[in-house]
Structure formats: structure tokens, C-alpha cells
Amino acid sequence: MKFFIDTANLAQITEAHDLGILDGVTTNPSLMAKEGIKNEQGVIDHYKKICEVVDGGDVSAEVIATTFNEIIEEGKKLAAIHPSIVVKVPMIKDGVK
Template sequence: MQFFIDTANLADIQEAHDLGVLDGVTTNPSLMAKEGISGDERVRNHYKAICAIVDGDVSAEVISTTYEEMIKEGEELAALDSKIVVKVPMIQAGVKAIRYFSQKGIKTNCTLVFSAGQALLAAKAGATYVSPFIGRLDDISVSGLALIAEIREIYDNYAFDTKILAASVRHSAHILGCAKIGADVMTGPLSAILGLLKHPLTDSGLAQFLADHKRALEQKM
């Protein structure tokens, strides 16, 4: 499973990259605003800065909601860097845009997916990635992981090339659940990825090792 980080924070992206597990980045206007990035020029320069750090795909979201505007904006985003994946919402115009981009060889990420039917349409249109928002489904007491499993079954039935990108990942348990089910990619905060490092027996074992090492040194003195 590939690990993407869902942020516009360059320090977090660099840290994930330095950890050696980062495969890509997803971001959106809300995450850009959180970092104080606004205005077309600043946003696009920020995408370039992200691409300079990351070796893999970087999802850049269109703001437009009409087909013509999505095409114009998406082509402009794709021209920024070969790593850019145009992130398109799961709406009727968005599905049409995905088909257009697919025919032009431009990678796409169909976002705001909450049902298997939506994921099926995205795959039929040729989306590179489909992003089911598992955390937001959990928020309304619907199993996000169950949706991932349902999409996995459908995609495997028909050998779709579209990758399942589990989005709105909140914590390490989400990551492990997605890995067990067979999501191709997960995207979440750095904290969720770093959480996989943690185990109380690792901490206590290391503390014991260091204590034993200290005692051995003191005995030699």
C-alpha cells in the first residue's frame, strides 16, 4: 500500500519524505488556507514547492464546478509539473471532466466519494485514483472500511485500473484496516503515519536496554 500525506504543510511533507515512506501528497483549498496560502499564483507556486520535495503524485484540486471551467483549470494545474494529479469532485460535470482528462493522458483523482456506485462511475470514466472519505463516513456512523472493501470487490471483479485511495484517514487503525482490505493508497496526516511506530513494549524494551547498558558501563568504572 502506498502512503500519501494529506496536507499543504511543507515541513510535514519533508518529514514524511525523510522518513522514507512517502509516496505522494494530497491537498485541497482548505489545507492551503490553513497554511495561509491563497490566491492563484501563490497556490500554484506552493504546488510546485510540494512537487520539488515529493517523488510521486501530488493531487491538486480544481475549484471550478462546471465542465468547461474544470477542463481549463485542470489543464493549467497539470502543466505545473508532471507529478500533478488533477483532483476532481464526484459530480456529473466532474465525471465528464475525468473522461476528458483520461483521454488526454492527464492523471485524475476523483474526490468526495461516499458510495460504491460513485466509485464505479469514476472507474468507468477512467479516473487514476478514487478517494472514498472513510473518516467522514465513520463520523455519521457508517463504516468507511466497509466501503473500501465493497469498492475493492467491484474493481477486482472487472479488473479496473483505478486505484483506491482511502482518504479522510484519521488514525493508525484506519491505515491498518485499509491495508488489510486492500486499499491501494491511503492519505492522512503525518500523525497517523507516525502512530504506526508506537507500541508500549517497544518503549519499555528500549528503556530496559538503555538501563542495562548504563549499569554495565557503571560496573566497569
């Protein structure tokens, strides 16, 4: 079994990591916004910080695009942030195309 925390809050992620129970983090755009992360560079910087804390565990990053080409483009940008990033796509026709 693996333990993933569903948050973008660095303090919560750090606490779970320090307990030795964290295998990864799942996030989404609304969780990022809840932490006040709004622009593209802010999102990139925040994902880098999360990846540093998780230290090798998976960090999911969800695209907000809804068309096939935009999903691919955004997914590539997210994946390029850090090797630990796992890209989540929406369960819509273009997301599973």
C-alpha cells in the same frame, strides 16, 4: 501499498519524505488556505515546492471549478505546474462528464 500524506504543510511533507515513507501528497483548496495560500500564483508556487520535496511522487491538486468547461480549464492549468501533479475533480455531474 503506497503512503500519501494529506496536507499542504511543507514541514510535514518534508518530515514524511525524510523518513523514507512518502509516496505522494494529497491536497485540497481548504488545506492550501489553512497554510495561508490564497491567490493563484501562491497556489502554483506552493505546488511547485511540494513537488520538489516529493521528488517524483504523485501530488494531487483539486479543482474548485464546478462547471465542465471551467473544470477542464482549471485542471489543465494545475497539470501544467509539474509532471507529478494529478488533478482531482469533484464528484458532480460536470466533474465526471
